[in-house]
Amino acid sequence: MNQAPYFLLDVFTEKKYGGNQLAVFPDATRIDENLFQKIAKELNLSETVFLYPPVDGGNYRMRIFTPGKELPTAGHPTIGTAFYLTRELAHHAVGTQKITLDQQVGPVDVFIHYKDNIPDLITMHQPLPVFGDRHDDRREEIASILGLNLTDMANAPIQEVSCGNNTLLVPVKSTDDLSRIRLKTDQWIDAKQRYGDALLYVYTLGGVENGDVQGRMFAPEIGIMEDPATGSANGPLAAYLTAYQLIKMPATSLQGYEMGRPSQIFLDTEKNEDGSFKKVTISGKCVYTGEGIHFL
Numbered sequence: 305m306n307q308a309p310y311f312l313l314d315v316f317t318e319k320k321y322g323g324n325q326l327a328v329f330p331d332a333t334r335i336d337e338n339l340f341q342k343i344a345k346e347l348n349l350s351e352t353v354f355l356y357p358p359v360d361g362g363n364y365r366m367r368i369f370t371p372g373k374e375l376p377t378a379g380h381p382t383i384g385t386a387f388y389l390t391r392e393l394a395h396h397a398v399g400t401q402k403i404t405l406d407q408q409v410g411p412v413d414v415f416i417h418y419k420d421n422i423p424d425l426i427t428m429h430q431p432l433p434v435f436g437d438r439h440d441d442r443r444e445e446i447a448s449i450l451g452l453n454l455t456d457m458a459n460a461p462i463q464e465v466s467c468g469n470n471t472l473l474v475p476v477k478s479t480d481d482l483s484r485i486r487l488k489t490d491q492w493i494d495a496k497q498r499y500g501d502a503l504l505y506v507y508t509l510g511g512v513e514n515g516d517v518q519g520r521m522f523a524p525e526i527g528i529m530e531d532p533a534t535g536s537a538n539g540p541l542a543a544y545l546t547a548y549q550l551i552k553m554p555a556t557s558l559q560g561y562e563m564g565r566p567s568q569i570f571l572d573t574e575k576n577e578d579g580s581f582k583k584v585t586i587s588g589k590c591v592y593t594g595e596g597i598h599f600l
Contacts, residue, residue, distance in 0.1 A: 306600040308335050311388055315380040316533035316559075316567040316588035323560070323567045323590075324533035326384040327352045332367065335600060343598060344369035350531050351381045364389065365406040371527030376408035377468035379535010379569075379586050382428045386414040387590040390423040397421075409468045425570070427587040428535060433543035436464030436500055439472070446474055449495060450506065451486035458508065461548060464500045465540035467584055472502035473544050478510035479518055483562050489524045496525065505537040509551060516555040517545065517571075520562060532560030533567035535586045542571035543584050 310329045317323030327347050329335065332354035335343070344352040348371050356365040366385055368375045386403050401416045409431050417425040439446070439462045446462060447454045458475035465471055476482055485506060492504060507519035519541065521534040531537075538557050545551050553573045560567040570587040 430539035467539035
């Protein structure tokens, strides 16, 4: 029987059983690519990575799957894969090490910061943001989809922003409002084409403890009822918060607390002299939780 080893990690956390779960298959050449989606659905984690070793001195190539579809890029799989590569393949170093991972959006640079000769904080440089449509006139509809009242919505833009994955950023007034969200899944799936088929990310700046911003991400249409940590949504969030001068960077973003999987994502941005974005980064820590064998 053919077998494929994989590793399990929790990403955007320092503690096991927090953050966002990830499976990494280190050698995708051993697996029929037609099985990738089926394996991701079988494991039923937010994302599963299939990694291709470098060829002729090139970069590692990775494919990223949710239980429902393949993604062109994603934050916690990128951070977790870089952690795996530095720990499992003994790429130990002092200071900072750079790894470039080839994804559908192109090459993505990841920087591993070491502490006591082991990887500590890992930083992903995301594709530069693209600001899409604003939907401020649909505030009442979105409140209804979230199971909230119009008075729970904060007075900040509702807008699509992408750093590789289109994300609808929706502001609410407080963490209490955030915790009361009861997503009406059918209504969201029916409505999401009006919002650029975006991931749904709801955030607040009010009442946040031990951080600067707190959010929840929902993507039931791709098999993720709720995500405990979403790097590909927090990059757009960082750009949005910077563009509208809502908070200063760097900042700490909290997610997953309502799910019992607390996650900490560190955000930063930098602009050019003309006001355009020079970089958008997300950073986080990781822990191993296990490994296994998948029978093919």
